[in-house]
Amino acid sequence: MMRGTLAELEAVMTVAAHGGFRAAARELGISSSALSQQIGALESRIGVRLFNRTTRSVALSSAGEQFVAEITPALAAIRNALDLADEHRAEPTGILRINTSLGAARMVLSPLVLEYLRRHPKMSVEIVTEGALVDINAQGFDAGIRILEAVPPDMIVAPISRFVRPAIVASPDYFAAHGQPRVPADLQNHECIRGRMASGEIYHWEFERRGETFTMNVPGRLVLDESDIMLHATRAGAGIAYLNEWQVAEDLASGRLVRILSEWTSPYPGLCLYYPGRRHIPAKLRAFVDLIKEIRWD
Known part of the structure; x- marks a missing residue:
């Protein structure tokens, strides 16, 4: 008699991958309590504790590590078989x-x-x-x-x-008050809206012209980590931003934003x-x- 359903095995793999029930439950589309009960029921039937649980963490036990290592190839084969069968569908679901x-x-x-x-x-x-x-x-x-x-x-x-093309932009009001930079070095005298990357590092603006490439850590008191918020701040006149061309296309067409230094910004993959x-x-x-x-x- 089979002691672990495919759903239960997938649940074990998902909890192991996430190191916790909350994120795993979100991926599986069930509640954390339901997922915990599912894992607990499997552990009871096979008589082995697969996870060591504390109030702060969930980690595979030594038996759980061996269990996951053994079922991983089998689940991969099952997924592959399901994918192969799925190819015969007339309409994807x-x-x-x-x-x-x-x-x-x-x-x-x-x-x-x-x-x-x-x-x-x-x-x-x-x-x-x-x-x-x-x-x-x-x-x-x-x-x-x-x-x-x-x-x-x-x-x-x-x-x-x-390609994705960068665009350096600011509002007409900002440029009316502070003037327009003519070359990248002029940015050192302006208020720039700086971006923080997922790594935690500040993004250095990239420039290229006639084979010359360099980056610049521009000055600025406002640091944001999301491009839409940067766009909102730019529209409000907070400073100069380095955004993607597609994101500011409507603002440029309507005159809400003005583009500068376009000859210094080249497209990237x-x-x-x-x-x-x-x-x-x-x-x-x-x-x-x-x-x-x-x-x-x-």
Whole structure:
């Protein structure tokens, strides 16, 4: 008699990957208490404690580590078999889980995700935004979306946009009060809105002109870690910001923002979808990749 269902085994793997019940429950779409009961029921049936629990942490026991090591290949084989069977579906169904940054999510939402849902009414899409990169395979995501240079090695890549172009902008009121920088060095005399990256480091603005490339740690009293908040502050006249061209296109067209130093900013490799290399691609992911190839923009 089978003493552990596939759902229970997946639950063990997910808790082990997250190191806790709350994040694992969120991924599995159940409550933390239900997940804890599910794990507890499995442990009772097999007579082994898989996790050592305290009020602050959840960690695999020595028996749990061996258990996870043994079931990992089997679960991978089962997932592969399910993916292979899924390829025969006429219409993809299920949930497509994507991990990406907040800015990238806004960039692809309308042209890709909403169109995907329109074409495939039996599909759901869950997008999780995080500044830092995560192991999409270990965290249960089908794919990720990042700029090309941030994609981990050994991933299959489907380009979404060929380039991303930076734009240095400020409000007309700011420039009326402080003047416009003519060369990057002039920024040292201005109030810049600085960005903090997921790593915790301050982003140094990147410049390139006629083969000359350099970065600058610009001055500024306001430091933000989210591009939409930076855009809001820029519109309010708080200073000069280094944003993406697509994000400020409407503001530039309407005159709410003014662009400077465009001859000093060059495009860099754009967004792409990425996913682990495997023999069989699930129908739900294959349909998303096909849509990317169809409506990719530059």
